[in-house]
Amino acid sequence: xxxxxxxxxEQHEGKLNRxxxxxxxxxxxxxxxxxxxxxxxxxxxxxxxxANEVAAKKVSKVYAIVSPKLDPxxxxxxAAALKQFIESGxxxxxxxxxxxxxxDFVPKLATAMGRTVISDCIGYKKNGERLVFTRQMFQGKLxxxxxxxxxxxxxxxxxxxxxxxxxxxxxxxxxxVETINVxxxxxxxxxxxxEVFKEAKQAVDLTQAEIIVSIGRGIxxxxxxxxxxxxxxxxxxxIAASRPICDSGWLPMDRQIGSSGQTVAPKLYLxxxxxxxxxxxxxxxxxxxxxxxxxDAEAPIFEIADYAVVGNLFDIVPPLIEEVKKAKAGA
Amino acid sequence: MLIFRKPLEGIERPQMPADxxxxxxxxxxxxxxxxxxxxxxxxxxxxxDNQLTKENIYVLExxxxxxxxxxxxxxxxxxxxxxxxxxxxQEAPLDAPVSKEAVYFVTRTGKFKLPIxxxxxxxxxxxxISLNRFVKWLGSKxxxxxxxVFTGFAGSELLFDGNRVAGVRTDDKGVDKQNQPKSNFEPxxxxxxxxxxxxxxxxxxxxxxxIQKFDLMNDRNPQIYGQGIKELxxxxxxxxxxxxxxYTMGWPLTTKEYGGAWIYGGKDNVVSLGFVTALxxxxxxxxxxxxxxxxxxxxxxxxxxxxxxxIRYGAKSFPYxxxxxxxxxxxxxxxxxxxxxxxxxxARLKGIHLAIKSGMLAAEAAFExxxxxxxxxSTGQYQKKVESSWIKxxxxxxxxxxxxxxxxxxxxxxxAGIQQFTGGRGLHxxxxxxxxxxxxxxxxxxxxxxxxxxHLLGPAxxxxxxxxxxxxxxxxxxxKHEEDQPAHLIIHDTNICSARCIKEYGSPCQNFCPANVYExxxxxxxxxxxxxxxxxxxxxxCKTCDIQDPYQIITWVPPEGGGGPNYDGM
Numbered sequence: 001x002x003x004x005x006x007x008x009x010e011q012h013e014g015k016l017n018r019x020x021x022x023x024x025x026x027x028x029x030x031x032x033x034x035x036x037x038x039x040x041x042x043x044x045x046x047x048x049x050x051a052n053e054v055a056a057k058k059v060s061k062v063y064a065i066v067s068p069k070l071d072p073x074x075x076x077x078x079a080a081a082l083k084q085f086i087e088s089g090x091x092x093x094x095x096x097x098x099x100x101x102x103x104d105f106v107p108k109l110a111t112a113m114g115r116t117v118i119s120d121c122i123g124y125k126k127n128g129e130r131l132v133f134t135r136q137m138f139q140g141k142l143x144x145x146x147x148x149x150x151x152x153x154x155x156x157x158x159x160x161x162x163x164x165x166x167x168x169x170x171x172x173x174x175x176x177v178e179t180i181n182v183x184x185x186x187x188x189x190x191x192x193x194x195e196v197f198k199e200a201k202q203a204v205d206l207t208q209a210e211i212i213v214s215i216g217r218g219i220x221x222x223x224x225x226x227x228x229x230x231x232x233x234x235x236x237x238x239i240a241a242s243r244p245i246c247d248s249g250w251l252p253m254d255r256q257i258g259s260s261g262q263t264v265a266p267k268l269y270l271x272x273x274x275x276x277x278x279x280x281x282x283x284x285x286x287x288x289x290x291x292x293x294x295x296d297a298e299a300p301i302f303e304i305a306d307y308a309v310v311g312n313l314f315d316i317v318p319p320l321i322e323e324v325k326k327a328k329a330g331a
Numbered sequence: 332m333l334i335f336r337k338p339l340e341g342i343e344r345p346q347m348p349a350d351x352x353x354x355x356x357x358x359x360x361x362x363x364x365x366x367x368x369x370x371x372x373x374x375x376x377x378x379x380d381n382q383l384t385k386e387n388i389y390v391l392e393x394x395x396x397x398x399x400x401x402x403x404x405x406x407x408x409x410x411x412x413x414x415x416x417x418x419x420x421q422e423a424p425l426d427a428p429v430s431k432e433a434v435y436f437v438t439r440t441g442k443f444k445l446p447i448x449x450x451x452x453x454x455x456x457x458x459x460i461s462l463n464r465f466v467k468w469l470g471s472k473x474x475x476x477x478x479x480v481f482t483g484f485a486g487s488e489l490l491f492d493g494n495r496v497a498g499v500r501t502d503d504k505g506v507d508k509q510n511q512p513k514s515n516f517e518p519x520x521x522x523x524x525x526x527x528x529x530x531x532x533x534x535x536x537x538x539x540x541x542i543q544k545f546d547l548m549n550d551r552n553p554q555i556y557g558q559g560i561k562e563l564x565x566x567x568x569x570x571x572x573x574x575x576x577x578y579t580m581g582w583p584l585t586t587k588e589y590g591g592a593w594i595y596g597g598k599d600n601v602v603s604l605g606f607v608t609a610l611x612x613x614x615x616x617x618x619x620x621x622x623x624x625x626x627x628x629x630x631x632x633x634x635x636x637x638x639x640x641x642i643r644y645g646a647k648s649f650p651y652x653x654x655x656x657x658x659x660x661x662x663x664x665x666x667x668x669x670x671x672x673x674x675x676x677x678a679r680l681k682g683i684h685l686a687i688k689s690g691m692l693a694a695e696a697a698f699e700x701x702x703x704x705x706x707x708x709s710t711g712q713y714q715k716k717v718e719s720s721w722i723k724x725x726x727x728x729x730x731x732x733x734x735x736x737x738x739x740x741x742x743x744x745x746x747a748g749i750q751q752f753t754g755g756r757g758l759h760x761x762x763x764x765x766x767x768x769x770x771x772x773x774x775x776x777x778x779x780x781x782x783x784x785x786h787l788l789g790p791a792x793x794x795x796x797x798x799x800x801x802x803x804x805x806x807x808x809x810x811k812h813e814e815d816q817p818a819h820l821i822i823h824d825t826n827i828c829s830a831r832c833i834k835e836y837g838s839p840c841q842n843f844c845p846a847n848v849y850e851x852x853x854x855x856x857x858x859x860x861x862x863x864x865x866x867x868x869x870x871x872x873c874k875t876c877d878i879q880d881p882y883q884i885i886t887w888v889p890p891e892g893g894g895g896p897n898y899d900g901m
Contacts, residue, residue: 247866248852253814259806260814260868278806300795 004037005030006091007059008082010099011042011050018208019097021165024057026124026158027095028169033126036092039063043081045071051177058169062177063089069184074191075105081182082109086153093131098157110155117155118146122162160207161265161286204238204254211237211268214257214284215245218273218294218313222250227317228272234324237268242280258283272313276301293317333825333865334510336817336888338487339503344518349387351697352499352524354486354537356392357401358462358683359669360530361469362415363690363697364390368476370698383701385477389522391501393485393872395893397470400532400872402561402645402901403462404593404603406454406576408681410721411688416472424464426597429454430574435631437581437592442631450751451678451729454576459595459603462683463901485889486537487519489527489665491544496664498523499537502892510817525706526697528666530690533648534874535671536888547658553766554673555652555733556878557590560623560845561605562804563900566639571596578680583625585783586740588612589733592626593680594635601642601900602635607680609651610879611737611767614777615839616788619875620646624791624798633797641799644807645898646845646873651677652764654730660717661710666693674722678729678747685722692716728755734762737770771881773835789842801847805869809897810846812868812890819867819890820848820876827882828863829854836881838863843879846871871896 007027009020024040031038040054043065051064065085069077082105086094096102098120110117121133125145132147133156148154206212213232219225225239232239239255246256257264258280265286272293274280277300284290285304292305293313302308309316351367353360371383394400406429412419432454434445474480481501490498498521505516529538533556542548575596584590589609596602606623626632650656650673657673660666668674668689675682696713700706717723728750735746735757750757781788793800822828832838833851838861840849846869854862872895877887 243866247864260811277802279802282806 002037003034003092004039004060004089005034005093005095006086006089007038007040008094008096009040009042009050009054010097010101011044011047014046014050016042016050016053017097017099018165019099019160020054021057021168022160022163023095023097023158024054024059025163025165025168028058029163030093030095030124030131034131039089039091041065041082041085043070043078048177048179051179052174055175055177056171057175058171059175062175064177064179065182066179067182067184069186069189070182072193073101074189074193075108076189076191077184078105079109079112080184080188083112084182085180086113090153092152093154093156096155096157098159102157106155106157113153115150115153115155117157118148119157120159121156122159124156206238206240206255206257206262206264209238209264210266211235211270212240212257212264212266212284212287213237213270213272214240214242214274215272216242216274216280217244218275219245220273222248224314225250227314227321231270231317231321231324234321234328235268235270237266237270240264242274242277271301271305272317274301275299276303333822333863334508334817335821336506336819336890337510338500338519339506339510339512342518344500344521346521346523349389349498349522349524350701351388351526351528352522353388353390353528353530354499355530355532355535355669355671356390356394356397356466356470356480356482357530357532357669357686358466358469359671359686359690360390360392360528361397361466361473361690362411362687363528363530363668363694364388364473364478364480365469365476366415366691366694367698368473368478370694371701372476374698374702386479388478390473390478390480391484391486391499392480392482393502393889393892394895395483396467397480397482398463398465398467399897399899400895401462401466402559402647402896402898403683404559404561404595404605404680405460405462405465405683406595406681407458407460407465408679408684409456409458411684411691415687415691420458422468424461424468426459426461427573429457429459429576430572432576433578435577435579437579437629437631439582440630442579442629451676452578452680459574459576459597461597461603461900463898483893484520485892486531487889489537489540490521490523494545494663496527496541496662499527502889504891506817506891507815508817513815525664526666526700526710527664528668528693528697529671530668531671533650533670534877534887535667536877536886538667538671539877539886541665541667542658545662551658552652552655552734552764554650554656555609555611555764555767556648556875557607557609557651558619558646558648558843558845558873558875559605559607560619560646561603561644561901562623562641562807563643564602564604564636564639565642566600566602566636568600570635570639571600571602573598579626582629583622583786584608587614587784588617588787589736589740589743590622602639604632604636609736609767610648610843610875611770613770613772614781614784614788615771615774615836615881616781616842617784618788618790618801618842620801620804620845621789621791622787624793625786627797636797641804641807643809643899643901644804645896645901646871646875648874648878649682650675652733653677654723654726655734655761656764659714661696661713663707663710666696666710666713668693674726676725676729678732685725688720688722689717692720692722730755731757731759731762734764737764768879768881768883771836771839774837775835801845805846805871808846808871809899810869810871810895811897812870812894814868816867816891818865819888820865820870821886821888822863823884823886825863827884829857829859829861832882833859833861840876840880840885843875845873845875849876868894
């Protein structure tokens with residue numbers, strides 16, 4: 001049986017989690033380098049359409065792992081279902097995105113199979129025949145290369161932003177989709193999920209935004225936020241802020257970016273009037289392109305900005321909005 | 332509108348009986364718990380028919396992990412540990428025995444080594460330790476011994492039954508910014524304890540409640556505190572000599588301020604570096620974090636740190652004023668140990684060994700009560716034990732040390748000299764003292780540009796490599812709190828902030844807080860255009876604000892348990 005890589009994609013309430021595409025990109029790269037077959041799986045109850053979505057990408061086969069017991073999500077059910085599937089399918093390498101949900105069940109899954117997980121990896125290398133996975137230690141101060149000493153299946157999770165979801169290759173034709181019905185005994189599931197806490201439901205998930213316009217103290221007054229919102233709208237992005245703005249109640253807390261807010265890595269991060277205190281930077285330094293506007297030439301944000309605009313944001317943003325609108329109209 | 336943390340009223344709380352509740356899991360609290368366990372074990376092995384249980388002895392620790400809020404230089408005098416755990420040096424995490432020590436008087440660019448290390452600062456026989464790691468280890472021994480440590484639980488108020496301390500109420504969890512219960516609300520427990528031992532560290536919040544209720548300080552000198560600001564630096568291999576101890580006096584402080592720096596060589600190329608500023612300086616614009624940054628720019632220090640990396644930051648207050656500032660140590664249902672009582676030798680700059688010894692003595696007193704089933708016995712015993720122990724012997728000799736310095740550096744040296752020859756008496760048996768914040772002078776009486784103290788005033792800018800601005804330093808304290816909770820820095824009258832303090836003292840909270848918790852922000856509706864704004868989740872639990880605010884209108888109470896700094900390795 002040829003060696004295979006299995007990418008387990010994640011879904012929530014009928015929608016594919018965007019970060020699964022990053023894992024697929026990783027899978028495709030690994031498959032190309034090793035020559036192993038690439039397969040994917042989606043677990044849940046009515047996940048047929050999602051499996052088809054994944055099948056449009058360049059994979060050999062997609063499995064829909066279904067059972068009514070997989071909805072709502074519980075770690076016990078997911079671990080049991082995937083264990084069954086992996087034991088029969090015997091993939092060599094199992095890849096998943098390092099999401100909250102994966103963190104909840106993958107340790108249980110791996111341990112149940114007598115294996116371990118190399119988690120939150122930021123990349124991989126191939127040293128001859130051996131696959132080596134890189135993960136960060138001590139808040140990013142060190143990078144460690146880790147490889148498996150055990151027999152397959154090997155479990156790996158990748159960090160958000162480690163691979164480019166937009167670089168995933170589409171398939172020449174849709175891959176075959178097979179539905180696997182798994183049996184999960186009631187006694188296996190020990191949790192009974194209750195209604196989701198209101199606080200856990202965020203109005204906006206900034207980690208899914210591709211463009212973010214972020215404001216700091218430089219915005220001066222609450223009414224000026226309107227300007228930033230217009231820019232965000234013109235660009236098709238989301239509005240976000242550094243801590244003082246949210247603390248003052250000018251934007252809700254789920255818009256906060258930084259060590260006590262969200263960590264984001266969008267394609268474009270526009271920082272308006274943000275000084276760049278380290279507490280904010282750690283929340284956005286992974287962004288692909290950073291444009292910073294600040295009238296203080298010494299602002300620390302300029303140290304990590306790709307484009308530094310030293311000037312008054314109130315002079316710069318209004319014409320910028322116009323130019324963006326013009327460019328979009330012309331395009 | 333600032334809403335401050337207050338235990339919720341009119342709700343049902345879980346009630347739990349206890350024999351002994353120790354509030355605080357630092358060196359004093361842990362030593363107390365361990366000693367109590369040893370005494371109970373010993374008793375049980377000799378009295379099979381009359382066993383005592385450890386099940387009703389609890390340690391409350393507000394940090395998420397034992398040791399997480401412990402910060403000190405630190406140098407450990409092993410005297411009390413050798414009594415508690417003979418042979419402890421074999422297994423305790425000690426960085427290095429002190430190998431060489433030097434005291435320098437420092438000027439802006441030069442330094443002068445004192446030819447003879449003053450006797451109190453001779454550290455031969457002591458150990459360089461990380462208090463955080465040491466307490467973690469000590470805590471593991473407490474847990475092994477079978478005493479329950481509740482981490483993530485703070486003591487939020489004392490329970491009284493008339494004039495008796497009847498127990499401790501823990502913090503309400505899951506309360507939002509408006510002090511309203513959230514969906515994950517859990518009311519604090521009412522622990523009905525036969526004895527409460529307060530081991531909260533410097534300026535304990537329950538200790539403060541107790542002192543105020545019974546006016547315990549009425550015949551004592553007020554407690555003076557210093558603020559210690561510390562950075563851990565990782566230096567190029569070979570630069571740090573493990574066990575090397577350096578103290579400095581002088582620059583950047585002037586004769587108007589008291590304090591100095593310490594540099595302790597640890598293991599693995601890590602050096603502990605910090606500056607202590609006594610909280611009795613005259614200019615309210617002084618910023619202790621700025622003082623440390625200034626200090627690092629001295630050529631000698633800059634050379635030492637060149638090529639190194641700052642890996643952790645923290646700050647804590649500590650009690651300086653010695654024997655005459657210690658309150659009555661015990662009463663009906665309560666005892667106070669460690670820094671909460673003020674057991675610190677300010678001439679030697681050491682308090683950990685005294686904290687441990689006091690914890691042991693309190694345990695011995697509490698054990699007597701457990702044995703006899705009569706809890707009125709222990710409290711009187713504890714006071715007596717301390718007064719006949721080497722704690723008193725050691726602190727008596729330096730009972731007037733700090734007060735001498737209130738009148739200036741050279742005056743202090745003069746008095747300290749005389750005290751050396753008179754067993755601590757000096758010119759009078761008891762020197763009086765005044766509270767630190769009373770030394771703060773109004774801006775109107777100070778030069779607008781700060782005069783000779785200008786380099787100590789206001790926020791540090793930092794170059795990002797050797798020196799840092801406060802926010803950058805603060806990031807390295809690892810401090811984290813649940814964001815959606817009421818502010819735990821209670822300002823009893825915010826009108827004073829916007830109407831009086833800003834003019835009279837220039838809002839010194841912005842300067843003395845090492846964590847950027849306090850900020851005056853623009854507000855056109857205020858008489859002077861600004862109002863006080865708080866960033867409570869930045870707090871590192873140092874208590875400086877409670878100590879140093881000139882109007883004494885700030886009360887620090889513990890935030891929701893589990894929050895606070897992460898003093899790994901400190």
